Amino acid sequence: MHSPEQLVIRPPSEAHSLLIRTVRGCDWNRCLFCGIYDLFGVPHSTRSIEEVLADIDAYAGMYGDAFDTAFLGDANPLQLPTDFLVKILVHVRKRFPSLKRVTAYGRASSLAKKSADELNAIHAAGLDRVHTGMESGSNAVLALHKKGTNSQQLISAGLKTMASGMELSYYFLLGLGGQALWQDHVKGSAEVLNAVKPHFIRVRRLWIHPASKLMEKINANEFTEQTPEGTVIELRDLIEQLSPSPVMLACDHANNYIQVFGRLDENKDEMLKTLNSFLALPEQVRQEHYRSRPSVL
Secondary structure: OOOOOOOOOOOHHHOOOEEEEEEEEOOOOOOOOOOOOOOOOOOOOEHHHHHHHHHHHHHHHOOOOOOOEEEEEEEOOHOHHHHHHHHHHHHHHHHHOOEEEEEOOOOHHHHHHHHHHHHHHHHHHOEEEEEEEEEEHHHHHHHHHHOOOOOHHHHHHHHHHHHOOOOOEEEEEEOOOOOHHHHHHHHHHHHHHHOOOOOOOEEEEEOOOOOOOHHHHOOOOOOOOOOHHHHHHHHHHHHOOOOOOOOOEEEEOOOOOOOOOEEEOOOOHHHHHHHHHHOOOHHHHHHHHHHHHHOOO
């Protein structure tokens, strides 16, 4: 019996999804803060259409039409040719007709390379949502971490993707500017997010892999980590600078020190109240809270 390949990582929101591996690893894999694919020993390579379709068929044989959602991995399926993606999407929709949502990771640089017609075709074939690691809207922070994009591309690619009808999740990474660039990190990110107004802003706290290139900079005193409280202040300041809109902000990861959720046009004040109330607690209480939270991938 054919055994489908397994993904390395997926968003928390896809925990119960059918996981379909379309590429192995990350085609970029240069970001200083990321050690995910090196940690798992997964170099980038592309899979054949036959391999991916066989995986989908195998899953259908194993589970039947038992999934509401599906996720295409690993890091950046949007790098693939449009006709490749369309064939995969059409097939997974055929074999799993009950799917209500199909999503994938997509780098802003890859989305930028797709024409509007290509993104429209990908959406029409069945891709409903793209998860994009914005991480920061600050050009200084993006350049520091060799992210391979800039604020203008994040804006243009995001708007083009949303115009296709797909939902867009932009990820914001607390602490990515360290102690030197944190204010520019927050300001630039708010500017990008206000310009794009993605459907979701998903907040994460920077986790530094011991073997990452960023750890080398830390050991060389070239990057000073943000403090735990600094990341909470970053989150508060980001929300303060975001315009009220139907955008959903979600701290949907276990490593966030403070979990806030809500729509910016309905719950912004409530989220700020939660953060400011926490920051007003006695120092000892706050520090104990930080120590109680895990640092996880």
